[in-house]
Amino acid sequence: MNQDQLKLAVAQAALDYIAPKLAANSVLGIGTGSTANFFIDGLAALKSQFKSAVASSEASAKRLRGHGILVQDLNDTNGLDLYIDGADETNANLELIKGGGAALTREKIVAAAAKEFVCIADESKQVETLGQFPLPVEVIPMAREYVARELSRLGGTPIYREGVITDNGGLILDVEGLSITAPCELERQINQITGVITNGLFALRPADILLLGTASGVKTLKASD
Incomplete structure (x- = not known):
């Protein structure tokens, strides 16, 4: 199939x-x-x-x-x-x-x-471990670069998804290079970054x-x- x-x-x-x-x-x-x-x-x-x-x-x-x-x-x-x-x-x-x-x-x-x-x-x-697929993070447009810097500090490589505007008017950063061994903890941590609308972890x-x-x-x- x-x-x-x-x-x-x-x-x-x-x-x-x-x-x-x-x-x-x-x-x-x-x-x-x-x-x-x-x-x-x-x-x-x-x-x-x-x-x-x-x-x-x-x-x-x-x-x-x-x-x-x-x-x-x-x-x-x-x-x-x-x-x-x-x-x-x-x-x-x-x-x-x-x-x-x-x-x-x-x-x-x-x-x-x-x-x-x-x-x-x-x-x-x-x-077995989440993170092979880049983790999407929706952000308020004016905070894009600030959030990207904060995500880099968490060990990932954020890539701006150019040309994409969400139904909420947000932008998407796709975070590559993460090995997510504590999904709930990371979901909370990313959502606490000012300018983040939410992230794609459903933990x-x-x-x-x-x-x-x-x-x-x-x-x-x-x-x-």
Whole structure:
């Protein structure tokens, strides 16, 4: 199976997983990225079985609306039943790196508001230690160089992602060269840098379940399985 086939398989597994959990008043959080897109396309067949969705990006909102799915603002809900999204990296504790699609801040908000976070990824995203994928950090534009200097002091090499402006008007620094052995600690440390909006570590709020696409089928994993 190629990578797209693995993504399609985990998207279908996620649809099968959430279908029995849906009710007429269910509100779903929907992520951003290529794997999430496969999920959104499949979700169209279930749109009569839940109320609405909250999207983590304008791109996902547009795709959901294109399938006739009601998209709500998070402020107009009482929280989310499920959040379904991909990841750029995951470890055995289901701590993640996200933000390759520059939607990390809204993804983190949606994850925080959800009762259950279902991560969908292919086996190439599973690592022993986070950090092989550059860690995205969203920053307020005027603080870009200051934050970059502070990130360098933490041992990483921040690279400005040129030409990218997030849905929040922020900029992205991708931090290379990190070996993240204490994800929760680093997540807090980076978020305390003045000018940082948030970073792409999802360790304080990790995934609850991981549906991992492999050559031998989709595996269902929980933390430290």
